Amino acid sequence: MEKHTLNIAKVAAGYSRKPIFEGIEMSVLSGQLTSIQGRNGSGKSTLLRAIAGLTPLLHGSISIDGRSISEMSAVERSTHIGAVWTDRTRIQGITVRELVSMGTYNGAWVKTGLSKDQHIEHTLALLQLTALAEKSTAEISDGQLQQAMIARALAQCAHFLVLDEPTTFLDYIAKEELMRSLKLLARKTQIGIIFSSHDLDIIQAFADATYELSEGKLTRLNTI
Amino acid sequence: MPTYKNLLLWMVLAVLLMLEIGLGTAGITVAQVFEALTHPQSAPIAHSTIIWDSRIPRTMAAALAGASLAWSGMLMQTMFRNPLAGPSMLGISSGASLGVALLVLSGGTFIMSSELGYMSIAVAAIIGAFAALALVLLVAERISDQPTLLIFGIMLSFFTSALVDALQSQATNESLRSYVNWGLGSFADCDHRENALMAAGLIMSLLLTRAILPRLNLLLLGEQYAGTMGIDITQTRRLMMVITGILAGITTAFCGPVSFIGLAVPHVSRRLIASADHRRNLLPTLLLGAILALFCDLISRLSALPLNTIASALGAPFVILLMLRWSRFKSMI
Numbered sequence: 189m190e191k192h193t194l195n196i197a198k199v200a201a202g203y204s205r206k207p208i209f210e211g212i213e214m215s216v217l218s219g220q221l222t223s224i225q226g227r228n229g230s231g232k233s234t235l236l237r238a239i240a241g242l243t244p245l246l247h248g249s250i251s252i253d254g255r256s257i258s259e260m261s262a263v264e265r266s267t268h269i270g271a272v273w274t275d276r277t278r279i280q281g282i283t284v285r286e287l288v289s290m291g292t293y294n295g296a297w298v299k300t301g302l303s304k305d306q307h308i309e310h311t312l313a314l315l316q317l318t319a320l321a322e323k324s325t326a327e328i329s330d331g332q333l334q335q336a337m338i339a340r341a342l343a344q345c346a347h348f349l350v351l352d353e354p355t356t357f358l359d360y361i362a363k364e365e366l367m368r369s370l371k372l373l374a375r376k377t378q379i380g381i382i383f384s385s386h387d388l389d390i391i392q393a394f395a396d397a398t399y400e401l402s403e404g405k406l407t408r409l410n411t412i
Numbered sequence: 413m414p415t416y417k418n419l420l421l422w423m424v425l426a427v428l429l430m431l432e433i434g435l436g437t438a439g440i441t442v443a444q445v446f447e448a449l450t451h452p453q454s455a456p457i458a459h460s461t462i463i464w465d466s467r468i469p470r471t472m473a474a475a476l477a478g479a480s481l482a483w484s485g486m487l488m489q490t491m492f493r494n495p496l497a498g499p500s501m502l503g504i505s506s507g508a509s510l511g512v513a514l515l516v517l518s519g520g521t522f523i524m525s526s527e528l529g530y531m532s533i534a535v536a537a538i539i540g541a542f543a544a545l546a547l548v549l550l551v552a553e554r555i556s557d558q559p560t561l562l563i564f565g566i567m568l569s570f571f572t573s574a575l576v577d578a579l580q581s582q583a584t585n586e587s588l589r590s591y592v593n594w595g596l597g598s599f600a601d602c603d604h605r606e607n608a609l610m611a612a613g614l615i616m617s618l619l620l621t622r623a624i625l626p627r628l629n630l631l632l633l634g635e636q637y638a639g640t641m642g643i644d645i646t647q648t649r650r651l652m653m654v655i656t657g658i659l660a661g662i663t664t665a666f667c668g669p670v671s672f673i674g675l676a677v678p679h680v681s682r683r684l685i686a687s688a689d690h691r692r693n694l695l696p697t698l699l700l701g702a703i704l705a706l707f708c709d710l711i712s713r714l715s716a717l718p719l720n721t722i723a724s725a726l727g728a729p730f731v732i733l734l735m736l737r738w739s740r741f742k743s744m745i
Contacts, residue, residue, distance in 0.1 A: 240640045266642035279632050281688030290630050294642035344641060 191348040192218040192253055194239070194269075194380060199248035201231075206350045207246050208234050209404040210347070216397075218380040221371055223395035225385060225409075230401045232384040233274070236350045239382060240271040248262055252347065267296040270341030271350040272334070284328065284336045285321040288312055292345025298346060308343060314377070315339045315369060331362035342379070351383040355390060363387070367394040418683060425475075428706040432471040436713065438462050440465070458540040470693075473602035474709040476610040477663045478673055482701025483617065484659035485674030486681070486693065490631050491652050492558050498658035498675035502561075502653070503544040503568030508664040509541020509595065510572040516591045517579040533594060534606070534665040541661030544568060544590040549653055553646070558635070596718035597668035597711050605667045613662040617655045624651050628690040670705070671720055672727025677701045 193215060200210035203313050208231040216222045226232050237243040239250055241257045250257050252268045260268070270291070288306050297307040306334075312318050315335045320328055325336065334354060341349055356365040374381050385391055391398055398409040434445050440459055448455040448463040481499055490498040499505060515536040548565060555561050580588060602610070627648050630638045639645050663670065681697040682688055712722045 237636075242636060242639050261641040261643045262639065268639060269640065270638040271637070273636055275634075280689060281682055281686065282629075283631070286629075286689065290633070290641065293626060309587055341640075350640075 189362055190218075190347075190378065191379075192268075192380065194348050194382075194400065195251050195254075196239070197248050197251075199235075199238065199250060200246040201234055202246060203234075205246065207404065208406040209401060209406065212245065212248065212406045214399060214406060214408075216348065216380050216382055219374055220377040220380055220396040221374055221394055222380070222382045222397045222399065223385055223391045224382065224401055224406075225388065225391055225401045226401035229272075231404070232353050232401055233399060235406075236271070236352050236382065236384055239348075240269050240350050241265045250406045263294050266344050266346065267293040267349045267351060268346055270344045270346040272337045272341055272352065272354060274354075274356055280324060280326040282325055283322050284332075284339075285312065287325055287336050288317070288321075288343050291340040294344055295347035311339050311343045314342065314373065329362075330357045331359075331366060334358065334362075334366060338370075339387050342373075342377075346379070348380040348382065351381060353384050353386070355385060355387060363390060365394075370394070389408060418695065421696060421703065425699055425703050425706070428703060428710065429471055429475070432474065432706055432710055433463065433467050435569065435710065436462070436467060455502045466600075469603050469607055470599045470709070471706065472604075472607045473564050473599040473610065473667060474705040476607060476614055477599060477667045477670060478563055478616050478665045478677075478701040478703070478705025479698040480610065480617070480659040480701070481670060481674040481705070482677035482681075482697045483614075483621070483694070484656040484663075485676075486678040486690070486697050487621075487628075487652050487656050488674070489678050490628055490690070491649065491656075492562050492636060493632075494562060497562065498672075499656060499664075500569070500669065500671060500674065502548050502565035502656070503572060504541050504548075504657060504660045505664050505669040506545025506569040506572040506576075507547075508537040508541040508661060509576055509669055511536040511538070511543070512594055513576040513579045514540075516587050516594070517576075517583040523599065537665035538661050542657055543663060544572070545653060545657035545661070549650060552649060552653070592666045595720075597670040597720040597723070598712075599667055599705070599719065601667050601709055610666060611660055612616075617659050620651060620655050620658075624648055624655075625691055625694070629688075632688055670722070670723060672730070673701055673704050673708075676727055676730050680704075 196214040197211055199212040200207040202208040204216060212235065224232050224235065234243055237246060241260070245258070257265055257268065285308065288311055291311070292304055292307065297304055300307050302310060309318070312321050315338060317332070317335055317339055320332060320336070325333060328336065334357070338349070338351070355366060358366060367390055370381055400407050400409055419531040433449070434442055440462065444455070445463060448459040452460045452464060488499060488501055489495060491497070492501070512533055515532060547568065548561070551564050552561055555564065565728050580591070583591070627638070627643050630643055631642050631648070654731050660674070677697055677700045678693070681693050681700050685692055685696055687693070708719060708722045708726065712719045715722070
């Protein structure tokens with residue numbers, strides 16, 4: 189499978205031209221789980237939003253396979269990076285299948301060689317959502333909704349997935365299950381996953397590379 | 413959407429269209445209405461005139477305005493992820509009101525009596541609506557936060573209302589009456605030309621909608637998701653505002669600021685088909701908008717009460733119900 193690299197070089201980002209962090213250097217490989225830990229307000233979410241192309245950089249660059257994400261159109265960027273944010277977005281009136289199919293908007297599913305419906309089926313199966321496909325997103329548990337949101341991002345066929353505190357609303361069993369399925373997913377599909385978390389046990393058990401964001405600086409803690 | 417619900421809406425619309433054309437205070441019997449419709453040359457001229465020059469244009473105006481306001485309401489609610497958003501938000505209706513107030517209340521009454529004068533009200537309303545829209549677009553480029561933009565729209569409405577109040581306090585009785593009449597909302601003054609313009613606006617808006625229809629569902633998840641799924645948020649927002657501006661601006665220009673239809677219909681549509689999918693909601697929203705507008709106009713005609721009085725009397729309890737069941741509705745958009 190193709191290998192991809194996400195490279196963050198000398199990045200500074202923030203609001204009202206005031207940097208929350210600066211000099212960020214980070215390299216993320218496909219097929220790995222990379223974690224970012226840090227206290228509340230340390231800028232983890234801003235960094236993830238910058239990686240997803242939603243927060244403009246004050247300095248530096250973020251590139252995938254040597255191509256800067258700021259030069260990409262919204263559609264092209266979505267074929268490189270998918271995201272799941274920490275808010276509990278729960279909309280009624282759509283089924284799990286409809287939610288996952290939203291991810292096919294960018295058209296990248298054509299490179300899978302499957303039909304659109306087959307691709308959606310395959311993505312649902314990857315996250316064990318086949319049985320829930322016709323259920324309303326309002327009827328499923330928090331853990332299942334999180335899986336469905338991840339499946340939606342996977343349906344984009346992106347090389348990297350940004351997850352902002354993916355285990356926040358989950359109980360300890362659902363947390364472990366989610367992280368285990370993410371690890372399996374990364375190995376199986378070679379997608380690179382970058383996630384933020386407060387949960388040091390989860391990070392220690394599942395992350396391949398660990399970073400800490402503190403006082404505006406990012407430090408690499410270990411490589412397993 | 414299930415075919416039977418679709419069919420049901422078409423049937424209700426057909427019945428209301430017939431009632432709007434058939435019923436009235438002129439004492440024309442059903443047979444005479446039928447004669448005026450099928451043989452306008454041989455029917456008594458008074459009957460033909462009432463049917464063809466009064467009731468049919470009014471009926472068409474109600475259907476077109478209802479459909480336009482309903483779809484612009486749907487777009488507003490999606491854009492702001494707020495169940496209480498409607499075309500009157502964002503200051504579009506108040507911009508139109510200010511345009512008309514400036515024309516009518518600041519001494520423009522002398523042109524009111526002529527045909528050109530009536531069209532000038534529409535032009536003033538359209539200019540006012542688009543001026544408000546341009547201002548909101550300008551602000552939207554700087555404010556990415558939707559609730560803040562919504563508050564800006566509401567504040568703009570307050571500000572324009574203040575200007576209108578100031579103009580009203582200085583106006584003559586005659587010009588004040590003209591303005592108040594326009595403000596009460598009515599489909600009665602629309603002729604075939606104005607209906608053709610409203611139809612053109614609706615068709616143009618639907619063509620533009622076609623270009624963004626697949627993106628609208630993604631916006632249900634919010635802009636921070638849509639932005640990572642391949643949607644150019646700025647361009648989509650601009651297009652949605654332009655569509656809303658065309659729909660609400662033209663309708664308000666010809667029919668006055670008609671309240672509640674734009675707010676209420678999208679909710680009814682989503683409940684009816686039990687889905688928030690815009691592709692499935694498009695037709696029911698347009699049909700329901702036309703149905704509600706025709707229904708309000710019919711009651712307004714038969715009771716001799718102003719259109720907005722009827723729309724508000726029906727709409728206010730609906731909004732109260734909406735507030736009481738806020739969380740349930742909120743999650744639907």
